[in-house]
Amino acid sequence: MVIIKDFLKNNSGLLDSLMRLIWKNAVIMVSVLMVILYRLQVINFVNREESAVIIFDVGQGDAILIQSDDTFGLVDGGPDGRIIYKLENYLHPWERDLRLVVLTHPHKDHMEGLFDVLERFEVQTVWVNAVEYPSPEWEYFLSADELIQVEHLTATYIGRCKVVVLNPIKRKFADETGSIDGGGLVGGGEKDLIIKSFDGNINNDSIVLGGKCLESKTAYGEFDFLLMGDAEVEIEEALIHEFPSLHTSVLKAGHHCSDTSNSYKFLSRVGPGIAVCSIGADNKFGHPSPEAIENFENLGIGYFVTSVSGDVAVEL
Numbered sequence: 505m506v507i508i509k510d511f512l513k514n515n516s517g518l519l520d521s522l523m524r525l526i527w528k529n530a531v532i533m534v535s536v537l538m539v540i541l542y543r544l545q546v547i548n549f550v551n552r553e554e555s556a557v558i559i560f561d562v563g564q565g566d567a568i569l570i571q572s573d574d575t576f577g578l579v580d581g582g583p584d585g586r587i588i589y590k591l592e593n594y595l596h597p598w599e600r601d602l603r604l605v606v607l608t609h610p611h612k613d614h615m616e617g618l619f620d621v622l623e624r625f626e627v628q629t630v631w632v633n634a635v636e637y638p639s640p641e642w643e644y645f646l647s648a649d650e651l652i653q654v655e656h657l658t659a660t661y662i663g664r665c666k667v668v669v670l671n672p673i674k675r676k677f678a679d680e681t682g683s684i685d686g687g688g689l690v691g692g693g694e695k696d697l698i699i700k701s702f703d704g705n706i707n708n709d710s711i712v713l714g715g716k717c718l719e720s721k722t723a724y725g726e727f728d729f730l731l732m733g734d735a736e737v738e739i740e741e742a743l744i745h746e747f748p749s750l751h752t753s754v755l756k757a758g759h760h761c762s763d764t765s766n767s768y769k770f771l772s773r774v775g776p777g778i779a780v781c782s783i784g785a786d787n788k789f790g791h792p793s794p795e796a797i798e799n800f801e802n803l804g805i806g807y808f809v810t811s812v813s814g815d816v817a818v819e820l
C-alpha cells in the first residue's frame with residue numbers, strides 16, 4: 505500500500521513540477537477556450553439573417569462594416585492595424601472578400617488601417633474621392649488598382665443594401681453657392697484624376713454614404729443609415745438643400761461628434777433614432793463635443809460613444 509501522504513512528502517519536488525505543469529496547461533486550455541468562445545460569441549452577436557451596420561471601436565478614427573446576405577462592405581479603416589482584429593472577429597475565417605471598401609477622405613484616422621486591409625483581404629472595389637491633398641500616404645494609396653472615383657449618386661449593392669454616394673455633392677449646388685473654387689480635373693499625367701477640394705477643408709471632401717436595406721423605405725432621401733465621414737456643417741447644409749426629405753434611422757455622426765458637425769438644424773431635419781460617435785478615449789480633440797451631445801439630448805436622439813460602448817452593431 506502506498507501511503508499517499510508519504511509519497512507526497514517524499515516527492516514534493518515532483519509534485520510541484522506536476523502541479524505547475526497541470527496549472528500551465530490548464531491556463532493555456534482555458535485561454536484557448538475563452539478565445540474560441542469569444543470569437544463564436546462575437547461572430548454570432550450579429551444575426552447573419554439580418555443586414556447590419558457595425559461601427560467599430562478603433563480608437564480615434566472611423567471604421568464601419570456593412571453586412572448583408574454574407575456580403576461585406578467596409579467604410580474607412582481606422583488609424584492603425586487593429587481593424588484586422590475587428591474584421592477577423594466579425595467574419596468567419598473563410599470570409600476574405602470585401603465587396604466594397606470606401607475611403608471617405610485621406611486623413612490618417614480613416615486611411616491608415618486600409619493598407620493592411622487591402623493587403624490581407626480580397627477587395628473588389630475601392631471608392632475614393634481623389635482630392636488634392638499633400639500626403640505621401642495618400643499618394644501611395646492612390647496607386648492601388650481597385651480605385652474608383654465616386655461621383656454624386658454613385659451607387660452599388662452590398663447584399664440587400666443599396667449604398668449611395670451623397671457627398672461629393674453635385675457641382676450644380678456648389679456653383680449656386682459659389683462655395684467651390686474650380687473643381688473637375690487638375691494637373692497632368694497621373695494626376696489627371698485628382699480633384700480640387702470642395703472648400704480646402706479635406707473633412708468636407710468626405711464621401712457621405714446613405715444606405716437602404718429595407719424594402720419598406722422607398723422615399724427619395726430616406727435611408728436606414730447615413731455615414732457622414734468627417735463632413736462638417738457646410739456639407740450638412742448642402743445635403744439638406746439637395747435632399748429636402750433626407751432622413752435616416754442610424755447616423756454615424758460626422759467628424760467624431762465634433763462641434764464643427766452635428767448642427768441642431770441638420771440633426772432635427774435628418775431625425776436619426778440612433779447616433780454613434782466614433783472616438784478614442786481621452787482624445788486630444790475633446791471629442792465628443794458638449795454641443796453635439798446637447799443636440800442629441802435636446803432632440804431625443806439616443807447616442808453611443810464607441811470609447812465607452814465598444815463596437816456598436818445595429819441590425820436593420
Ligand SMILES: [Zn+2]
Pocket residue numbers: 565566611613614734759760
Ligand atoms: Zn476623422
